[in-house]
Amino acid sequence: MDEPMNDAPGAQVKVTFTTNEADLQLPEEKRQLLVPADIRRYGLSRILNSDLMLDSGSVPFDFLVNGSFLRSSLEDYLNSEGLSLETNLTLQYVRSLIPPVFEASFEHDDWVSSVDALTATSPAGRWSGENFSRGQERILSASYDGLLRIWNASGEVLVTAPSASHGGHSASIKAAKFISSTQIASTGMDRSVRVWKYTDPGASGQAELKPTLELYGHRASVDSLEVHGPSKRILTASADGSVALWSASKSSSPEADASLLPNAHTSKRRKVASSVTTPQRGPLFLMQIHNAPATAAVFDPRDHTVGYSVSQDHTVKTLDLTTGSVVANLTLSHSLLSLCAIPRSNGAPLLAVGTSARHITLVDPRASAATTSVMTLRGHTNKVVALAANPENEYSLVSGSHDGTCRIWDLRSVRPASGGESEGGVGGNVSEPVYVFERESRQGKKKSVAGEGAKVFGVVWDRELGILSGGEDKKVQVNRGRDVVRE
Numbered sequence: 001m002d003e004p005m006n007d008a009p010g011a012q013v014k015v016t017f018t019t020n021e022a023d024l025q026l027p028e029e030k031r032q033l034l035v036p037a038d039i040r041r042y043g044l045s046r047i048l049n050s051d052l053m054l055d056s057g058s059v060p061f062d063f064l065v066n067g068s069f070l071r072s073s074l075e076d077y078l079n080s081e082g083l084s085l086e087t088n089l090t091l092q093y094v095r096s097l098i099p100p101v102f103e104a105s106f107e108h109d110d111w112v113s114s115v116d117a118l119t120a121t122s123p124a125g126r127w128s129g130e131n132f133s134r135g136q137e138r139i140l141s142a143s144y145d146g147l148l149r150i151w152n153a154s155g156e157v158l159v160t161a162p163s164a165s166h167g168g169h170s171a172s173i174k175a176a177k178f179i180s181s182t183q184i185a186s187t188g189m190d191r192s193v194r195v196w197k198y199t200d201p202g203a204s205g206q207a208e209l210k211p212t213l214e215l216y217g218h219r220a221s222v223d224s225l226e227v228h229g230p231s232k233r234i235l236t237a238s239a240d241g242s243v244a245l246w247s248a249s250k251s252s253s254p255e256a257d258a259s260l261l262p263n264a265h266t267s268k269r270r271k272v273a274s275s276v277t278t279p280q281r282g283p284l285f286l287m288q289i290h291n292a293p294a295t296a297a298v299f300d301p302r303d304h305t306v307g308y309s310v311s312q313d314h315t316v317k318t319l320d321l322t323t324g325s326v327v328a329n330l331t332l333s334h335s336l337l338s339l340c341a342i343p344r345s346n347g348a349p350l351l352a353v354g355t356s357a358r359h360i361t362l363v364d365p366r367a368s369a370a371t372t373s374v375m376t377l378r379g380h381t382n383k384v385v386a387l388a389a390n391p392e393n394e395y396s397l398v399s400g401s402h403d404g405t406c407r408i409w410d411l412r413s414v415r416p417a418s419g420g421e422s423e424g425g426v427g428g429n430v431s432e433p434v435y436v437f438e439r440e441s442r443q444g445k446k447k448s449v450a451g452e453g454a455k456v457f458g459v460v461w462d463r464e465l466g467i468l469s470g471g472e473d474k475k476v477q478v479n480r481g482r483d484v485v486r487e
Helices: 041-049 074-080 123-131
Strands: 012-018 032-036 061-065 088-095 102-107 112-118 138-143 148-152 157-160 173-180 183-188 192-199 208-216 222-228 233-238 242-247 285-288 294-300 303-311 315-320 325-331 336-344 347-355 360-363 373-377 384-389 396-401 405-410 429-431 435-438 456-462 466-471 475-479
Touching: 012 074, 032 041, 041 061, 041 088, 074 088, 112 123, 112 466, 112 475, 123 173, 138 173, 138 183, 138 466, 138 475, 157 208, 173 222, 183 222, 192 222, 192 233, 233 303, 242 294, 242 303, 303 336, 315 336, 336 396, 347 384, 347 396, 396 456, 396 466, 405 456
Parallel strands: 012 088, 112 173, 112 456, 222 294, 294 336, 336 384, 373 429, 384 456
Antiparallel strands: 012 032, 061 088, 102 475, 112 138, 138 148, 148 157, 173 183, 183 192, 192 208, 222 233, 233 242, 233 294, 242 285, 294 303, 303 315, 315 325, 336 347, 347 360, 360 373, 384 396, 396 405, 405 435, 456 466, 466 475
16 A cells, blocks of 8 residues: 655645536546645635636536545545555546525424425326426425325415314324325324325415325334325335235225224224215235335336335335235345335336434345345434435435434445445445435534434425425424535
8 A cells, every 4th residue: 555645745636537427528638637735625626617627617516536525635535545645536526516405494283204295396296297287386294193284385384184083094194195286195003094185276265185085904003105196006014014005096996894994893982973974995905025014115116016115024025016916025134114216217226225223225126135235325323214316316315314314315425335334244335425404493402313302204305395304393394405416
């Protein structure tokens, strides 16, 4: 190994600039340069913007060195890596990341378990086509008080779901999603999946949320929900270890098992009186496939007849949703608590899996058991219970944790794992967050490593509204989401 460089005055380092951005390529003869050893990101950015280089004006740049963002001077980086002054550093430049600054928060009466967005670019907005009107961007929140709320972008509650006595959930809601601009699905601790009709006349009238279908089949809390609007399919995961596929349409839903209906084993005295009669149906498939609570299930972004599920039994399963069967099984090292599928243009999605061991494991569902882990994302200090992919690219995501933070990851920023860092402890790559943001409600207060009082339970990343998160502080928090991780 070369000797670490000393602090010689006027020391210089030879660098080679590269980029993957077609509109920011340097001519071959300008790519190598001698720069001061004590230069930092800002100075390197100024050099690139100069009229002798890119002549690009004032475009801020970040720099990747061996897969990690440069966050010190070149001199400090070389010293930390045990490299000498003679080292030729390759710097990959990308447009700078923009911090996910806090924008707003919306107060609730109880913990916020789940959030979703309805905009022209959100899944439900795209599925709605011309039925979605710009200017009617909405935020959906689910709470432990058993109620759904729909907000406008200004933080005004437009409508609150009915209570149990009027057809709503009889216990805490764990997850909720827009199926379209007029339909919503929700799940909860009352073992039910509920479908709602959402009417929003805009400024001309009062928004309304009306229950239209109750779905029963799970025998314990239903903790995860995913939807596919065009097919009106709903995919759920339950604490009873099962994963179920449902239809949001009453006409295509089979009869429910009578023994699983809410009043099947309840005395007349204890029955919950409801002024609303809602049709009750069962699942298209119910797959009892996990040996511990199933914590999340998602559709394949390319094909809604394929699904993936994770569980506290440490397994990731690939599901054939036309036959209700498991077609592949991967076993990891820890309890798995959350899941999102990151689309990739070259084939199967990459699965991001949040764990009880405080890290995120990226797996390729096509890979053999020997090469399960693609990358490990490290930085959280408590369970990782929520994940959402960046809607603008294939290489970034946001995570939410019981440590009270959301963290943003750029999968281009990687380094080789050292002993014990990767899933399984052998080989692989590791990435660390490029941004961390906390609950705004905890600003100025003593911070807890475990996140007491500020646990994050749900997160979604929308191209227009930003990064929405909900948690133990009884708030939906909105942070900037555009250009946080750019191509």
